[in-house]
Amino acid sequence: MINVLVKCPLCKKSLMDAKNKIDSKPSIAVTMTYAGRNAPLYLSSLYGSYKIQTVINVPRGKIAGFRCLFCKKDLKSSRKCDICGAQMVSFDLWHGGQVQICSRRGCKKHLLEFQDPDIELEAFYKSYLKAFKQQ
Numbered sequence: 001m002i003n004v005l006v007k008c009p010l011c012k013k014s015l016m017d018a019k020n021k022i023d024s025k026p027s028i029a030v031t032m033t034y035a036g037r038n039a040p041l042y043l044s045s046l047y048g049s050y051k052i053q054t055v056i057n058v059p060r061g062k063i064a065g066f067r068c069l070f071c072k073k074d075l076k077s078s079r080k081c082d083i084c085g086a087q088m089v090s091f092d093l094w095h096g097g098q099v100q101i102c103s104r105r106g107c108k109k110h111l112l113e114f115q116d117p118d119i120e121l122e123a124f125y126k127s128y129l130k131a132f133k134q135q
């Protein structure tokens with residue numbers, strides 16, 4: 001499985017949180033807003049894993065807001081989920097491209113987008129690993 005490394009698309013700060021691990025990987029930390037409350041939300045950075053940690057219980061089918069911990073801006077993207085119609089939330093990948101998730105609780109829509117749409121996932125994965133090792 002791909003372990004995605006993401007940053008805020010607006011202020012470009014890393015959203016990876018090594019202190020709060022999920023699936024034994026650093027989690028993606030954001031602020032979740034729902035029904036007038038907000039709390040930290042930790043998402044698994046394994047692409048395809050839906051594990052999260054948060055103290056706010058968002059009922060299935062409800063839409064939550066996602067904000068950057070640093071610049072506090074709303075991370076919703078201009079794209080709508082093609083399964084349920086909710087707004088997608090987008091993150092920038094460290095090495096180019098974007099990952100988007102649906103803001104509706106329980107909707108499993110995830111999108112991984114690359115800067116060059118011709119690049120196959122496998123090729124991307126290899127270069128991603130290489131770039132990661134160089135750090």
Ligand SMILES: [Zn+2]
Nearest residue numbers: 008011068071
């Ligand atoms: Zn930000």
Ligand SMILES: [Zn+2]
Nearest residue numbers: 081084102107
């Ligand atoms: Zn959806």
